Amino acid sequence: MFLTAWIEKLARDRWLTTGEYARLLRDRTQESAALLRRLADRERRKHYGTRVYLRGVIDVSSICPNGCVLCSQRIDAECLRYRMRPREILDCCEEAQGLELSNLVLRCGPDRFYSEKMLSVLVERLHRSFPDCTVTLAMGERSREGLEMLYNAGADRYLLLQETAEKNRFRQLHPPPMCWERRLHCLNELKDIGFQTGCGFLVGWPGQTVEDLSMELKFLEEFQPHSVELVSLDADGELLSFLISLVRLILPNALLTAPGAPAEGVLAGANVVSVGVTPGRDSFPLCGGGRVEGPATIDSLAALRRELADVGFEVDMGRDDWNG
Template sequence: MSREDILHFLRSSDEKELETLWNEADAVRKRFVGDAVHLRGLIEVSNICTAQCTYCGIRVKNPNIQRYRMTMEEILDSVRLAQQFGYGSIVLQSGETPAAMPTDWVTEIVREIRKISTQAITLSLGERPANDFQAYRDWFEAGADRYLIRFETSDPELFSRLHPGHPGLECRLEALRKLREIGFEIGSGCMIGVPGQSWETLANDIMLFRTLDLDMIGVGPFLPHPETPLGQEFLKVRKFQEENGIDPAALTEYFVPNDEQMTLKTVALTRLVCPRANIPATTALACIDRSMGHRNGLNRGANVIMPNVTPAKYRQLYEIYPSKSSTLEEAERFDKMLKERILAVGRTIGEGPGTSENFRSGRHLTQ
């Protein structure tokens, strides 16, 4: 699929065209990764962060948040809960904070998990200072299988505006390339409808997924957080539009909307461009539509869901964006409901680690 084709579908509102897109994405998903939906137990280890990302609710300059770091035993208990639910892999996620997540401590966590579990281990701990590649190697050698760092946007200028103080987009892309060289399955992704994103930028994001040869790809809508500079700016503009009778949809000729339809288009196009990748129906998508978000994602190319197994007392504190889905739901109840929804759309519950077909087949740079 060419960049021009991607742009065409991103801009399209023709129902017949979009139905064709949904059907093609679902058929490609079935052909390359099958009907299994793999469940990843998400453990939000810490919300301590030293980064200043202008869109994220756990940014260092948000004073209105209680910070935490789970203990080793709490992490292991969450791993056991994911095992109890039959999840083939876990994801350890935290803010970007080497001080609170030192290399040796993370290495010890991975080793302790390996003693009690054969589940695949994904780390999503941000970048290490000056790309401390030895830390990544230590974690891989301890038993971690996958690493996830979202680049968020392929536009270097927009990336710098979103990440003040960061050395730049190329530094993040180099981290992904190095992680792949070390041996990790690598994952990344982008935001949809973030202020400053053009249609061309979003098309470039999707093309970059293929260039990076990603094994996992997560895409989700920009959800404005009121305790962030970008969220405050977005909400201020939206209030002005409402007070003056301006329809935000009238501006989509210039700006990408951060809605469910655009997110589903991006999921579907990503599946067509990267047919062997693991693509989740993200939590952010479920926040937009709590009853149908996951289901719609699965029907448009997704094959992964990441239910939260973080202890309840911490879940609301890991508020990277507001109204995170399932925050107040008991893990057991959510697990049961999620599996029922998967079966209801004719899919099966994945077994085993759910290794990316892109990784399993040796990756395909020319796909």
């Protein structure tokens, strides 16, 4: 009974205590999940109707100086290392435009090869070449001056996952020089500069508890990002859907990316699906978002349209602007 009361309270007030979030997660039932999903669906429809936006993600580099424990491209990991030059990135964006993907995400860890000066020229060039596109950067922590330069060049959004909002966990998963205070500082700078700011957390790391997850939800409640990504590390699908619905009730007008199977995520309250457009590469930087299948083709996008249409949603290829 208290589960229903808390879900209704969340839909009304947009917040719960961390203890209430933890109990909702620990004691979740089919009935509480169904109620949550119904209310999340109502909120998403109120703000975005049945439209689902697509984002074309380009993993521009797999080179990163950091050693985050769970990341497949940490400095000491054995993985395919590559770095796309600006010309290659432009070509890739052109291919994405050919597929009518107008929301472009350039993603990597903090690879210093990509100076703010270089990125500013690239962003300006993208807007000149593709006037209807949006450019989201997910390129790690940067200085305020650097971020301002990117904003002034026309970058629409910046995505930087906090990964975990629990300071001690962050320290365990991110060896120095990374630190939670710097991550939070950078997120605050992004909002302050005026970026549509995206953040998110990891679901399914070893030993993660419902108390940890409740801290992540509390962080979103307090930070009020414009967009949210949950990154599944082999997380249970029902738990992921439950979390998506909770996030939708906390942030009714957020752009919320489906973390796994698109139809399941959308039915739980997501309104964005990411598709990969990087040719033959899979860098998956945890600080910049979840794994995406790719590269997208006309056929795979048509299949995605059908999959979403089967559950009552339609793909919108236009700009995925925050409806705030």
